[in-house]
Amino acid sequence: MVKPATQVKKLEVRDLSIRYGDEIALHSADFDVYENEIFGIIGPANSGKTSFLRAINRMNEMTPGMNVTGMVKFDGIDVKSWRDVYALRSRIGVVFPLPVGLPLSIYDNVALSPRLSGVKSKSELDDIVERCLTRAALFDEVKDRLDSLGSLLSGGQQQRLTIARALSQSPELLLLDEFSIAVDPVTTMRIEDVLKELKKEVTIVLVSNLVAQARRLADRTAFFLGGELVEVGETEELFRGNVQDSRTTDYLEGRFG
Amino acid sequence: MTSTKVELAHRASANAAALYRGRAWWVDRVAQGVVFLGGLSAIVFILSIFIFVAKEGLGFMVADLNIKEFLTSPEWRPTEDSPTYGILALMAGTASVTGLAMLIAVPFSLGAAIYIGEFATGKTREVLKVLVELLAAIPSVVWGFIGLSIMNPLIMELFDVPVGLNVLNAGVILGLMAAPIMTTIAEDALKAVPDSYREAAEALGATRWQVIFKVVLPSAKKGLVAAILLGVGRGFGETMAVLMATGHAINLPTSPFDSVCAMTATIAAELGETAQGSPHYQVLFAIGISLFLITFVINMAADVFVRGGLRMRSKKA
Numbered sequence: 001m002v003k004p005a006t007q008v009k010k011l012e013v014r015d016l017s018i019r020y021g022d023e024i025a026l027h028s029a030d031f032d033v034y035e036n037e038i039f040g041i042i043g044p045a046n047s048g049k050t051s052f053l054r055a056i057n058r059m060n061e062m063t064p065g066m067n068v069t070g071m072v073k074f075d076g077i078d079v080k081s082w083r084d085v086y087a088l089r090s091r092i093g094v095v096f097p098l099p100v101g102l103p104l105s106i107y108d109n110v111a112l113s114p115r116l117s118g119v120k121s122k123s124e125l126d127d128i129v130e131r132c133l134t135r136a137a138l139f140d141e142v143k144d145r146l147d148s149l150g151s152l153l154s155g156g157q158q159q160r161l162t163i164a165r166a167l168s169q170s171p172e173l174l175l176l177d178e179f180s181i182a183v184d185p186v187t188t189m190r191i192e193d194v195l196k197e198l199k200k201e202v203t204i205v206l207v208s209n210l211v212a213q214a215r216r217l218a219d220r221t222a223f224f225l226g227g228e229l230v231e232v233g234e235t236e237e238l239f240r241g242n243v244q245d246s247r248t249t250d251y252l253e254g255r256f257g
Numbered sequence: 258m259t260s261t262k263v264e265l266a267h268r269a270s271a272n273a274a275a276l277y278r279g280r281a282w283w284v285d286r287v288a289q290g291v292v293f294l295g296g297l298s299a300i301v302f303i304l305s306i307f308i309f310v311a312k313e314g315l316g317f318m319v320a321d322l323n324i325k326e327f328l329t330s331p332e333w334r335p336t337e338d339s340p341t342y343g344i345l346a347l348m349a350g351t352a353s354v355t356g357l358a359m360l361i362a363v364p365f366s367l368g369a370a371i372y373i374g375e376f377a378t379g380k381t382r383e384v385l386k387v388l389v390e391l392l393a394a395i396p397s398v399v400w401g402f403i404g405l406s407i408m409n410p411l412i413m414e415l416f417d418v419p420v421g422l423n424v425l426n427a428g429v430i431l432g433l434m435a436a437p438i439m440t441t442i443a444e445d446a447l448k449a450v451p452d453s454y455r456e457a458a459e460a461l462g463a464t465r466w467q468v469i470f471k472v473v474l475p476s477a478k479k480g481l482v483a484a485i486l487l488g489v490g491r492g493f494g495e496t497m498a499v500l501m502a503t504g505h506a507i508n509l510p511t512s513p514f515d516s517v518c519a520m521t522a523t524i525a526a527e528l529g530e531t532a533q534g535s536p537h538y539q540v541l542f543a544i545g546i547s548l549f550l551i552t553f554v555i556n557m558a559a560d561v562f563v564r565g566g567l568r569m570r571s572k573k574a
Contacts, residue, residue: 062459064378090462100457103476112471113461162457169461 008035009076010173010203011056016070018051018060025051028070029229031222038195038204040218040235042211042251047224049207050097053175056205057092058085074173090117093166093202097178099158101150102165106133106142109150109161113169128168135198136164137190156187163191167198174204180213192217211252215239223248310549314542321536322543331509333518335527335537342540344547346507350424350517353510354499355492357428362436362488367481369436370443375469386444393437397498404430404502418514422504425513430502431495435488442487446480447473479563486559493552496521520544 011033018026026048033039041049051066053059058079060066072079074088082088090113102109110129111119119125129146133139138160142153150161159182166174176195180188195204195217208214214221214235221235223245230245231238243249250256318324322342330343373385408430409421416425450473458468474481496519504516505526524541531538 057460059456059460062456086462086464088462089460092460094457094460096453096457096460098453100453102454102457102472104472112458113463116461116463116467116471165457165461 009033010035010074011205012071012073012076013052014071014073016052016055016068016072018048018055019067019069021065024227026055026224026229027227029224031229031232033203033205034220035203036199036201037219038199038206038217040214040221041205041207041224042209042214042221043224043230044226044251044256045209046226048227049224050177052224053094053177053205053207055079056173056175057089057094058082059094061085090169091172093169093171093174095159095162095166095174095176095179097181099155099162099182101153101158101161103149103151105147106150106153106161107146110164110168113165117169129164132164132167133161135167135194136160137187137194138164155182156184159183160187160191163194171202174198174202176204176206176208178207178209180208180210188213211254223251225251307549310542310545314539314544314546317536317539318543318546322540327540327543331507333507333523335540340536342536342543344520344544346509347518347520347523347544348547349509350503350507351493351499351519351521353424353513353517354427354431354503354519355489357424357513358431358435358492359485359488361429361432362439363485365432366436366439366443366484366488369440370447370484371469373440374444374447375465375473386441389437389440393441395434397434397495398501400430400434401498401501404498408502412514416514420504420514420516422502423514423516424503424510426504427499427502427517427519428513430498431492434495434498435491438491439484439488442484443477443481446477446484449480450476482559482563486556489555490552493548493555494521496525500525520548 009032013029013031013033016026016029017024025046029048029052041052043049051060054063054066055068056072056074056079060068074082074092079088102112104112107129110132111125114125114128119128130139130143133142138157141157150158153161159179163179179191183191192213195206198204206214206217218235220232221238222232223230223238225247231243231248233243237243238248239252241249318327327342327344328348329345330341331346331349332341332343333346334341369385369389373382373389377385404426405422408426412418412421412423412426454472454476455468458472463471499519500522503519503522505518505522506516507518508515510517524544528538528541531541
């Protein structure tokens, strides 16, 4: 796979540990995510993948008992030192595993974030909505009923709506948490094509429980296991067997997990 | 082969099961019956109340009552030699007290519900919830007592008016009375909004207030309207506290310091003194029917509002 053209560090993770009470979700992880790459994170359930995503945009502050130590730098600045957490979050798009179509119209779902940040002009909003829905491969299916409720769409459509919504804030970083769980394979492939295209403008962190999906999409991949970062490497190298830890190959080849 | 014998025996018992109804089947049947009766009884009770009220008042309302006078005249003189039955003043009394009560209760209860539901955590939340529910359990006569013995002198002193039993007094008392139950219902409605909505909005960079105003409140709209309706219903239906705090004087109120007389309070105060079947008795039931109709119209209007609101919002988009 092609190496990312630039090696600018978008995320720097240093000695990051996450605990829920006494339970350790992630233990002392260190790695970087480069600009304009798709960074895959794989591993079985309870490996700390989702907890890691939540630490990036400080969603942990909404979860009582979740305790984060160590550091995540976004664009070179520790996320904890951002005075305005809302400004931080508006630069990071998140797509959750289960689609969340807010009970607003399809249009309002996508226009919500721009409106929150003060975009008022109708034509500007129209442009954003059309562009984001098109990019999320949903526009053609819903263009005639933009004013119907987003929560009434099918699961796969709602997930693409969620992606369109995440794109509406023109994020620099897109976090995808097992986005394909509720989506059929054909739609998944369409979204994957979209992601490959998006990579030119956005850095993407892709958490996936599908090893094959990480292989298709990710430039580099990290393998999390039981709260431990086992290793990080070029996706293709890992699949070729150039690993530092034999557990990685075992997982990639489906011997466990 | 012995195994075939065993198999045959199995099949025989399986076939027997097709003709035999097990315990679970009967339990299911009985449970269905009980639930059905429960649902039916609610309908039967409501219908019989309606029929009773209609029987006592509707005939008189249609045959003898001058409907125009009934609705538009402020003269309520049921005991005079040539009685006039105008309930405009009573309706105005009920409406003014309820209106003022809602002006007080809606912001208070929605604010309390938002605080308890969205901001308070742990102990604070639990304590507040229990306290609010405790408040809702205070009997209305106690509220009336507070209106009579505390609010009355307070209003006289504060505003320098001769009588403290008036729209203001009853409105405040009724507002305080309705707020706790409205808070409880509204908070339930907020709790019913899935956390995933809040997370999704927060992930978009929305502040707490933006999350609440743009996502949580619109999603909980139906429940919130139900909470307000419950408060309005309480206002229209409340009798004892209103009787004690309004001054019970027939009046078209022009200021919050006028004493008024509510529809419910009139029924309660006068029904015991009328001969059963007399015109006065029947006209009191006509007031009851009017209350029924008003509540019905308010409920319908709110229902239309909740549905229509949704359509309007999407049209804007």
